[in-house]
Amino acid sequence: MAKYPTLVKPGSKISLSDHDPRACEGLKKKAPEVKQRRDAALERIYQLQEMLWAEGEQSLLIVLQAMDAGGKDGTIRHVMRGLNPQGVMVSSFKAPNPTELAHDFLWRIHRRTPGRGTIGVFNRSHYEDVLVVRVKKLVAPEIWEKRYNQINEFEELLCESGTRMLKLYLHISKEEQKERLQARLDNPDKHWKFSTGDLAERKRWDDYMEAFEAMLERCSTECSPWHVIPSDRKWYRNLVVAELVRDTLEDMAPKWPDPESGLADVVIE
């Protein structure tokens, strides 16, 4: 079966109800192909990261957005585990603090973007400012409405400055979220992850889907596309994300820098 078409084509309309969160190319969790493909992708990501670092010209920014319990943490754990920590920076964006609120919404974001040669991972991002902020009416519609363009222009600046973006929306079903929240409630070791606030957000599920659709439609651009990742099955989500990260790095095609001349004649005594 063909690979799941994750890309949101720039300018296209999207209805999340057309995307099956349980899609998995007909694969089975324990199929040897799944492990083989995932391991191959992780191995190649490791090599490409080293080249990216050595080259020191470009950077990659991976953005993760999802509903609560959507699997952002798990994706970071599984897909980034093979990377050299020296070249990766993970940033988690919570509700803004007073200093952050005293600035424009991109201020805290811009300072966490990856420098040349490195990979940045955003666990939540500037997109919260057109998601939770829109759904919970934290600012007036005239304010959040302008943000889609402001985000596109900001991301264009990043792209033109050598940063490739890979934006991943982890798509889970409402039933799957229920199961995951229930599992957190049932396991004392997971209580720290449970927040009754998540239940209030769950009640606004349809409003969130509408906000996610607007984000995907209005901010999937040529230089900074969005992908919808079927995420009810964690093993498939990990496979798809690993292959997308690998393919993106391949496309960036980092090159080893030119060595000093005359290395062939060097003798170490």
Ligand code: ATP
């Ligand atoms: P987990 O999925 O493990 O619970 P989390 O990412 O949900 O992790 P939390 O500390 O539970 O982490 O939640 C962070 C909260 O911060 C979310 O509810 C999110 O909507 C909120 N948040 C992030 N950015 C903004 C923003 N710009 N404005 C308002 N709220 C925000």
Ligand code: MG
């Ligand atoms: Mg949470």
